Amino acid sequence: MKTFRFVWTAALFLLWAGTSVAQTREEKKEALKAYVDEQVEARTFKIDADMAYPMSGRSIPLSTPYGLQMKKDSVDVCLPYFGRAYQIPYGGGEGLRFKAPVENYSCEFKKDRYRIHFEATTSEDNFEFSVDVYDDGSSNIHVSMRNRQPIHYTGDLDATGLQ
Numbered sequence: 001m002k003t004f005r006f007v008w009t010a011a012l013f014l015l016w017a018g019t020s021v022a023q024t025r026e027e028k029k030e031a032l033k034a035y036v037d038e039q040v041e042a043r044t045f046k047i048d049a050d051m052a053y054p055m056s057g058r059s060i061p062l063s064t065p066y067g068l069q070m071k072k073d074s075v076d077v078c079l080p081y082f083g084r085a086y087q088i089p090y091g092g093g094e095g096l097r098f099k100a101p102v103e104n105y106s107c108e109f110k111k112d113r114y115r116i117h118f119e120a121t122t123s124e125d126n127f128e129f130s131v132d133v134y135d136d137g138s139s140n141i142h143v144s145m146r147n148r149q150p151i152h153y154t155g156d157l158d159a160t161g162l163q
Contacts, residue, residue: 033135036157040107040114040133043072047131047139049155054082056149067155068131068141074101075120075129079141083149093124096143096151100127133157 039045046069052060060082069076079096088095100120107116116131130142137157144150 029136032137032159035159036114036133036135036137039157040116043070043105045070045133046158047133047141047155048158049079049141049153051154052080052082053152053154054149055151056084057082062153066153067158068129070102074099075118077120077127079143079151079153081148081151083151085148087147089124094122095124095148096127098122 046067048065048067050062052062054060060080062080066079068079076099077096081095098120100122103119103121105116105118107114109115113132113134116129116133118129118131120127120129125148126146128144130144132140137159139155139157141153141155142150143152
């Protein structure tokens with residue numbers, strides 16, 4: 001009889017713990033989605049890039065903190081560039097490390113992601129960005145330039161502000 005009670009109590013505890021964890025996961029998922037919505041709508045998000053995909057060659061893992069930070073009407077970009085440059089300043093120039101005002105900003109929500117388009121201009125080049133931010137915080141950054149080959153990055157939305 002004691003064994004039956006013990007097994008029954010253990011089964012109830014495991015059942016209760018399983019539903020508790022599932023609810024916590026769902027709550028975390030909803031909280032992350034709300035945080036993504038808030039950051040993208042406010043135009044104050046930061047994306048930490050962890051992988052670069054040049055047009056030619058293999059994908060390259062990024063170990064140093066690289067990324068893109070949107071600050072209302074400006075963008076702060078610090079991304080490595082791998083690819084062919086058609087015309088650059090002597091010494092290599094700054095590449096994808098700049099702060100510039102944002103032009104032609106547009107944002108639309110499609111299914112499970114935000115698609116953000118904007119342009120930035122520096123003394124070296126004109127940059128067109130296409131950024132996808134998904135509900136789970138994962139992100140894709142596509143950069144097209146006039147004087148260089150396009151490049152693609154993947155990463156995650158910085159969720160340090162999420163409690």
